[in-house]
Amino acid sequence: MNELELIRQMKTSDVDLTLDPHALFTRIVAGPGDPGLEAPRRSRRRRPGMIAVAVALGVAVTAGTAFGFGILGWHTDNSILKSPREWRALYRTATHELTLPPGEHWPHRTLAPNTVTSRNEPGGMAVGISQVSWECYWVGRIRAHDVPGEKRAQAALADIVRHHIVVAPPGSPENVAPPASVKPPFEIYASDGGLQFDKRTYAQAAAGNPAGIAQSCRANGPVS
Amino acid sequence: MRTPRTTPETPEARFGRVFDHLEAVANYAARRGSDDPEGIAAETMAIAWRRLSSVPDREPRPWLFVTARNLLMAERRAAGRQTPLRPERADALAEPPVESSDPVVTAALMQLAPADREALTLIAWDDLTTAQAAATLGISPVAFRVRLHRARRRLARALADHRPTDRRPVAELESR
Numbered sequence: 001m002n003e004l005e006l007i008r009q010m011k012t013s014d015v016d017l018t019l020d021p022h023a024l025f026t027r028i029v030a031g032p033g034d035p036g037l038e039a040p041r042r043s044r045r046r047r048p049g050m051i052a053v054a055v056a057l058g059v060a061v062t063a064g065t066a067f068g069f070g071i072l073g074w075h076t077d078n079s080i081l082k083s084p085r086e087w088r089a090l091y092r093t094a095t096h097e098l099t100l101p102p103g104e105h106w107p108h109r110t111l112a113p114n115t116v117t118s119r120n121e122p123g124g125m126a127v128g129i130s131q132v133s134w135e136c137y138w139v140g141r142i143r144a145h146d147v148p149g150e151k152r153a154q155a156a157l158a159d160i161v162r163h164h165i166v167v168a169p170p171g172s173p174e175n176v177a178p179p180a181s182v183k184p185p186f187e188i189y190a191s192d193g194g195l196q197f198d199k200r201t202y203a204q205a206a207a208g209n210p211a212g213i214a215q216s217c218r219a220n221g222p223v224s
Numbered sequence: 225m226r227t228p229r230t231t232p233e234t235p236e237a238r239f240g241r242v243f244d245h246l247e248a249v250a251n252y253a254a255r256r257g258s259d260d261p262e263g264i265a266a267e268t269m270a271i272a273w274r275r276l277s278s279v280p281d282r283e284p285r286p287w288l289f290v291t292a293r294n295l296l297m298a299e300r301r302a303a304g305r306q307t308p309l310r311p312e313r314a315d316a317l318a319e320p321p322v323e324s325s326d327p328v329v330t331a332a333l334m335q336l337a338p339a340d341r342e343a344l345t346l347i348a349w350d351d352l353t354t355a356q357a358a359a360t361l362g363i364s365p366v367a368f369r370v371r372l373h374r375a376r377r378r379l380a381r382a383l384a385d386h387r388p389t390d391r392r393p394v395a396e397l398e399s400r
Binding site: 002003004005006007008010011012013014015017018019021024025028029031032033034036037139143210211214215218219221 | 278
């Protein structure tokens with residue numbers, strides 16, 4: 001037997017896919033594709049319909065933004081944070097309101113030199129760090145079959161989603177800020193389905209499929 | 225004569241042919257020691273969708289394997305950052321491992337240089353042709369054939385080292 005044949009025979013068995021390929025395909029193609037690929041040209045007859053849809057969408061977005069800004073209390077915040085010391089103080093305060101998995105410590109963060117940011121940014125960063133840390137911890141607990149640890153991570157992430165993530169109205173500007181009733185720290189998500197995606201990922205993890213949070217952990221963590 | 229009208233292919237249809245290799249990518253990652261081969265495969269496909277114009281339409285596997293290998297290396301680097309490294313763990317993290325069903329074969333493969341190991345496993349495990357494997361490694365087919373030939377000889381030697389009961393001379397193993 002030659003060497004290649006020997007290796008071929010010692011190949012481990014194929015991976016038994018637990019993820020749903022159809023759902024994965026749908027999720028991937030729902031995201032932004034390659035701008036280098038031009039979409040097929042459509043018939044001219046569809047143009048009036050498309051214009052109507054675009055107008056309706058524009059009205060909906062404008063109305064949604066106006067509703068969010070007028071009624072719900074969302075507003076633009078033009079205050080600027082430029083002192084690293086003040087940035088660190090806000091970050092430190094935020095860390096007292098959030099949790100990290102057992103054995104982890106808050107990483108040092110500060111405002112980069114010659115940089116300005118909004119006053120909500122340090123708290124938002126702390127929320128993101130807490131979120132990713134718990135996601136990575138959850139992946140490890142699922143793989144270790146540590147059910148209490150899994151529950152702890154699930155509860156921590158549910159708390160973050162419920163109390164520390166807010167979704168800005170559609171079409172909001174970069175300097176958007178939530179109503180004063182929203183207690184910091186919080187992370188502001190765009191109205192693009194990101195929060196729904198997170199919730200779906202956590203639901204899959206709670207059902208024993210860690211692929212989504214493992215991907216998030218790998219892409220965003222570790223945070224130290 | 226009128227030219228028959230053809231409907232332009234949608235990106236989704238083109239991506240569908242790439243996505244058919246999801247399982248092959250997951251297997252590639254699993255046999256290179258990934259902690260999360262499904263996650264690597266899913267992320268590889270997500271990247272392929274975002275960069276679809278750069279994925280070869282006829283044979284996308286080399287492109288997909290290169291992307292998966294980059295993600296594997298990132299996974300290993302992240303694992304290294306997450307865990308304080310002991311010296312022996314640091315050595316283990318430096319090179320992606322391979323996993324075969326025979327510890328002797330695994331040990332012999334791990335004794336080879338990573339480039340030799342990858343040349344052998346791309347052919348034996350991932351069923352690539354020499355041209356496809358060469359594309360995966362970013363070298364010419366001629367250079368790949370030379371590398372494969374040398375890798376087989378080195379593997380024969382490594383197997384002889386790991387099988388003390390196998391008394392056949394190394395030359396006999398090499399001559400096949």
